Amino acid sequence: MSHVAFQPDGQDVELEVDYVVVGSGAGGSTSAVTLARGGEEVAVVEAGPWRDPHDYPISTYGAMRDMMDDWGATLARGRAFWPVVQARLVGGTTVINSAICVRTPGDIFRQWRRERGVGGDWYAERVWKAQDQIERDLCVEEVPRESLGRSNELAVEGDRAAGMGGYVMRRYVKGCLGTGQCLQGCRALRKQSTNLNYLPEVLRRGGHILSCAPVDRVRFDGHRAIGVEGSFESPDPLAKRKGGARFFVRARKGVLVAASVTHSPRLLRRSGVRNRNLGAGFRAHPGTGVLGCYDDPVDMNTGATQGWASTAFRDEPGLKLETLSLPLELVASRLSGGGHQLMARLGEFRHLAMWVQATRAESVGRISTVLGKPNVKYSLDRADMLRFRAGMTLVAKMHFAAGAKAIIPGVHGMPYKLTADQLSLMESAPLDPRAYVAIMSHLFGGCMMGRDPRESVCDGDGRVHGYEGLYVSDASSIPTNLGVNPQHTIMGMAQVLAERLLDRG
Numbered sequence: 001m002s003h004v005a006f007q008p009d010g011q012d013v014e015l016e017v018d019y020v021v022v023g024s025g026a027g028g029s030t031s032a033v034t035l036a037r038g039g040e041e042v043a044v045v046e047a048g049p050w051r052d053p054h055d056y057p058i059s060t061y062g063a064m065r066d067m068m069d070d071w072g073a074t075l076a077r078g079r080a081f082w083p084v085v086q087a088r089l090v091g092g093t094t095v096i097n098s099a100i101c102v103r104t105p106g107d108i109f110r111q112w113r114r115e116r117g118v119g120g121d122w123y124a125e126r127v128w129k130a131q132d133q134i135e136r137d138l139c140v141e142e143v144p145r146e147s148l149g150r151s152n153e154l155a156v157e158g159d160r161a162a163g164m165g166g167y168v169m170r171r172y173v174k175g176c177l178g179t180g181q182c183l184q185g186c187r188a189l190r191k192q193s194t195n196l197n198y199l200p201e202v203l204r205r206g207g208h209i210l211s212c213a214p215v216d217r218v219r220f221d222g223h224r225a226i227g228v229e230g231s232f233e234s235p236d237p238l239a240k241r242k243g244g245a246r247f248f249v250r251a252r253k254g255v256l257v258a259a260s261v262t263h264s265p266r267l268l269r270r271s272g273v274r275n276r277n278l279g280a281g282f283r284a285h286p287g288t289g290v291l292g293c294y295d296d297p298v299d300m301n302t303g304a305t306q307g308w309a310s311t312a313f314r315d316e317p318g319l320k321l322e323t324l325s326l327p328l329e330l331v332a333s334r335l336s337g338g339g340h341q342l343m344a345r346l347g348e349f350r351h352l353a354m355w356v357q358a359t360r361a362e363s364v365g366r367i368s369t370v371l372g373k374p375n376v377k378y379s380l381d382r383a384d385m386l387r388f389r390a391g392m393t394l395v396a397k398m399h400f401a402a403g404a405k406a407i408i409p410g411v412h413g414m415p416y417k418l419t420a421d422q423l424s425l426m427e428s429a430p431l432d433p434r435a436y437v438a439i440m441s442h443l444f445g446g447c448m449m450g451r452d453p454r455e456s457v458c459d460g461d462g463r464v465h466g467y468e469g470l471y472v473s474d475a476s477s478i479p480t481n482l483g484v485n486p487q488h489t490i491m492g493m494a495q496v497l498a499e500r501l502l503d504r505g
Contacts, residue, residue, distance in 0.1 A: 002203070002208045002209075003050065003203060003209045003210075003211065004208065004210045004211070004213075004247075005049070005211050006049070006211070006212040006232050006234055006244055007232045007244050007245040007247070008232075008244050008245065009243070009245055010245050012245050012246040012247065012248070013232075013245060013246070013247040013248075014247070014248050014250070015208060015210075015248075015249045015250070016249075016250040016251075016252065017041040017043040017208065017249065017250070017251060018035070018041045018042065018251070018252050018253045018254075019032075019035050019043075019251055019253055019256060019501070020042075020043050020249045020250075020251040020255045020256070021035075021042060021043070021044045021256045021258060021473070022045050022215050022218075022228055022256065022257050022258060022259050022264075023044075023045075023046065023047075023092065023257070023258035023259040023260060023263075023264075023474060024046040024092055024194065024195070024199060025091065025092020025093050025194070025258065025260065025474065025490075026092060026093070026094055026194065026490040026491050027258040027474035027475065027491065027493070027494040028044060028046075028256070028258030028259075028473060028474065029044070029091070029094075029198040029199050029202075030134070030194070030473075030490075030495050030498070031256050031258065031473045031494040031495070031497060031498040032044045032198070032207065032498075033198040033201050033202050034498035034499060034502070035498045035501065035502065036201065036202045036205040036206070036207050037205065038498070038499075040253070040502070041206060041207060041208075042202055042205075042208070043207065043208040043210065043249050044199065044202060044207070044208070044209045045213050045228055045230075045247075045249060046089070046209065046210065046211050046212075047212075047213065047214035047215070047233070047263075048069075048088035048089035048090060048211065048212070048235075049066075049090065049211050049212050050089070050090040050195070050209070050211045051066060051067065051090070051185070051195075053185060053187050053189055053196075056181075056185030056186075056187050057185075058181075058184060059184070059327075059329065060183070060184065060327050060329045060330055061329070062184065063096060063183060065237050065238075066089070066237065067087050067088070067089050067095060067096050067184075067185065068086070068087060068088060068096075069086045069087060069088040069260075069262075070373065071237070072085070074086065074262060074373070074374050075376065076284070076286075076365065076376040076377075076378040076440045077375065077376065077377055078365070078379025078380075078433070079379040079380070079432070079433045080379070080433035080434045080436070080438070082286060082439060082440050083439050084262065084284075084374075084376055084439075084440045084443065085439055085440065085441045086260055086261075086262060086443070089195075090195045090209065090211050091193045091194045091196075092260070093260075094172075094193040094194045094195075094487065095185050095193045095195060096182070096184070096185060097182065097183075097487065098169075098171065098182045098183075098304075098306040098324075099171040099172040099173050099182065099193070099487075100169055100170075100171055100306060100485040100487065101138075101140045101169075101170045101171055101172055101485075101487070101488050102311070102484040102485045102488055103131055103488055104124070104128070104131070104482070104484075104488065104489040104492060105314075105482070105483070105484060106124060108480065108482055108489075109121070109123055109124035109127075111480055112479060112480065115479070115480070116448075116449065116450040116451065116455075116456065117450060117451030117452065117460075118449050118450055118451055123460065123496070126496045126499075127492040127493060127496055128492070130491070130492040130493075130495035130496050130499070131488055131491070131492040133495070134488070134491050134495065137197065137198075138172040138192040138197065139172065139173070139174035139192055140171065141170065141173065141174070141175075142168050142169070142170050142171075143168050143170075143171060143173070143176055143307040144175070144176055144178075145168075146178070147176040147177060147303060147304050147307075148168070148178070148303050148304055148307045149178050149180070149299070149302050149303010149304060149307070149325070150298045150299060150302070150353075151298050151299075151300040151303060151323055151325055151353040151355075152168075152303055152304060152306075152307035152323050154292070154294070154353055154402045154403070155307075155323045155353075155355055155398070155402065156168070156308055157402045157403075158398035158399060158400075158401045158402030158403075159308065159310065159398060161401035161402065162397055162398045162401035164312060164321060164394065164398055165310050165311075165313075166309060166310035166312070166321065167308070167309065167310070168307060169304075169307055169308060169309050169322075171191075171306075172191065172193075172487075173186075173190050173192060174190055174192060175190055176190050176191075176304050177190055178302065178303040178304050180300075180302060180303060180305050180325055181305070182305035182306070183305060183327070184327075210232075210247060211235075212232050212234065212235050212244070213230060213231075213232055213233070213247055214230050214231070214233055215229070215259070215267060216230040216231065216270070217229060217230075217267070217270050217271040217272070218255055218257070218268070218271040218273075218470065219248070219271075220272065220467075223467050223468060224467070224469050224470075225251065225254065225255040225467060225469040225470035226255075226469070227248060227249050227250040227251045227255065228248075228249050228251075228255060229246065229248045230246070230247060231243055231244060231246050231247070232244030232245050232247060253469065253501070254469040254470070254471060254501065255469060255470050255471070256472075256473045256497070256498075257447075257472050257474070258472070258473040258474035258494070259474065260443075260474060260475070261443035261445060261446050261474070261475050261476045262367055262376060262446070263374065264446060264472060265278040265367055265447050265457070265476060266367065266368075266369050268447065268457070268464070269369075270369075273464065273470075275453075275457050275464075275465065275466075277447075277455065277456055277457050278446070278447065278457055279366050279367040279368055279446050280364075280445070280446070281364060281444075281445035281446065281448040281479060282364065282365035282366055282367050282376060282378060282443070282444070282445045283363075283443075283444040283445050283481045284361065284365075284378070284440045284442060284481075285320070285359060285360065285361065285440075285442035285481070285483075286358070286380060286384075286388065286438050286439070286440055287356050287357060287358035287359065287391075287438060287439060287441060288356060288357065288388070288392065288410070288436050288437060288439070289324060289326075289354045289355060289356035289357075289395070289410070290354075290355060290356075290392055290395040290396050290399065290407050290408070290409055290410070291331070291334070291352045291353070291354050291407060291408040291410070292352065292354075292355065292399030292400075292402065292404035292406075292407055292408075293348060293352060293404055293407065293408065294352075294353065294402075295351070295403075295405060296351070297350045297351055298350065298352060299350050300325040300326070300352065300353050301325055301327060301328075303325065304325075305325050306322055306323055306324050306325070307323055308322070308323045309321060309323070311483070311484060313394065314360060314483040314484065315483075317386070317387045317390045317391075318359065318360040318361075318362075318387045318483065319357050319358060319360055319387055319388075319390070319391040319394075319483075320357070320358045320360070320484065321355065321356070321357055321391065321394060321395060321398070322355070322357075322358065323353075323354070323355050323356075324354050324355065325354060326354050328346070328349055331349060331352065331354070332346055334408075335408070335410075336416060337416075345416075352408075355395045355398065355399065356395065357388070357391025357392055357394065357395055358441065358442065359380075359384060359388045359391055360387070360481050360482075360483035361380055361384040361388075361481060362383065362384060362481065363378065363380050363381050363384050364378075364445075365377050365378025365379070366378075367445075376440075378440070382431060385431040385432075386431065388438075389426075389427075389429050389431065392411075392429070393423070393426050396409070396418070396426050400420045400423070405419070406418060406419050409426060409429070410437050411429050411430065411435050411436060412430075412434070412435040413430055413435055414426075414429060414430075442482070442485060442486050444475050444476075444478040444479070444480070444481060444482070444486065445475075445478065446476040447464075447472045447476035447477050448476075448477065448478070449462065449472070449477045449478075449479055453465035453466065456479070457472065458472045458477055461497060461500050462477055462497040471497060471501075473493075473494045473497050473498075474490060474494070475490050477493070478490075478493075
């Protein structure tokens with residue numbers, strides 16, 4: 001077993017294994033551990049560094065510096081510029097998300113069968129069976145009541161009063177302590193990110209992990225993928241000279257690309273894969289929050305970062321509601337004003353609760369490359385902006401039902417605060433995306449699966465059309481918006497893909 005980290009200029013690194021997996025997030029790590037359990041020798045090649053929990057940063061600045069892809073500077077560019085949330089380290093985004101576990105809805109598999117010619121009932125059963133195992137492996141449990149914290153407790157109360165059809169979340173967390181550090185990595189070792197379980201298991205089973213190793217391209221022999229190559233990169237985000245030795249990892253049986261929605265299609269294109277659908281079909285859950293102002297202290301950074309959710313509005317109007325506790329520096333970025341005015345507003349921080357809506361958007365974008373970086377072209381159309389605004393209105397109603405004295409909508413052109421008798425202003429808020437502070441989470445597409453090569457990049461087994469030994473094993477293959485948190489779907493699909501490879505020998 002071996003972990004090869006940054007190698008400075010010098011002797012190149014070469015390795016030969018059965019399967020190479022590019023990327024170590026939810027999809028890559030699940031495929032890798034499944035193959036390793038099946039007796040295959042696996043190498044996981046990860047662009048980011050290995051960060052042990054005791055090295056996780058405390059601040060949001062530190063998380064952006066040490067854990068985020070390009071310091072979190074990737075943007076969806078359209079009518080508005082909204083940040084794309086993605087990690088870049090061993091374990092991928094599982095290290096910095098809230099570990100929310102939602103099983104894949106059955107209607108998704110039927111939709112894929114109807115619209116893409118893949119999936120169907122047999123596939124649903126295999127994914128759900130895989131998710132059963134993943135839930136056991138990663139200790140999925142409901143957030144303990146004693147760890148909820150006041151913000152989540154208020155959401156439960158607001159839900160009961162307003163009838164939002166919510167529930168206490170199930171997460172990949174073993175005995176949550178409610179330290180509120182999910183977004184910076186759980187230093188308490190309770191969140192089951194894949195750098196703590198699946199990837200160490202790959203090493204124990206004789207596999208290999210290369211970190212600080214961004215892949216330049218997949219290498220081919222004709223139309224068969226035979227490995228990956230690239231150069232090591234310094235883990236120091238402030239290093240002026242980042243380049244290191246070259247590496248080549250040869251794959252006897254196959255290459256699985258799980259580099260993320262923004263990187264997988266670009267890697268395939270850079271490697272010479274010719275398919276007009278590469279980068280197409282980008283979808284996401286654009287989301288934003290509403291701050292509730294309460295008389296008594298909330299202290300939202302005490303308790304689980306996210307602990308309550310509702311999928312009751314997934315179909316109509318098409319959105320999900322969640323709690324989300326933000327650290328002080330991110331709350332400051334959402335409050336208008338500056339100087340003494342901003343400091344005065346920050347004085348209310350302990351009395352604020354942040355709850356969010358994530359829109360099940362139907363708008364579609366495209367991923368390309370500009371100056372060597374991911375370029376996401378994406379805008380919400382009017383129908384999606386109506387959903388977006390409706391979600392904010394529902395969150396506002398729930399705050400008032402929970403006893404908030406006011407809300408802070410964070411919408412340009414509207415009053416800084418609204419009281420319950422001003423809710424109609426929220427219902428008529430502008431539909432211009434530029435008026436909102438939003439983020440892009442839960443990304444899909446770019447290497448969409450489908451039966452027809454003219455409309456997809458890979459088939460229902462993840463195999464890239466027209467190539468042998470080349471597979472996609474991350475959210476980039478998902479061809480539709482799920483309307484729920486995607487990690488469980490990504491992992492279930494990744495395990496099924498690996499099991500199919502094992503079945504074939």
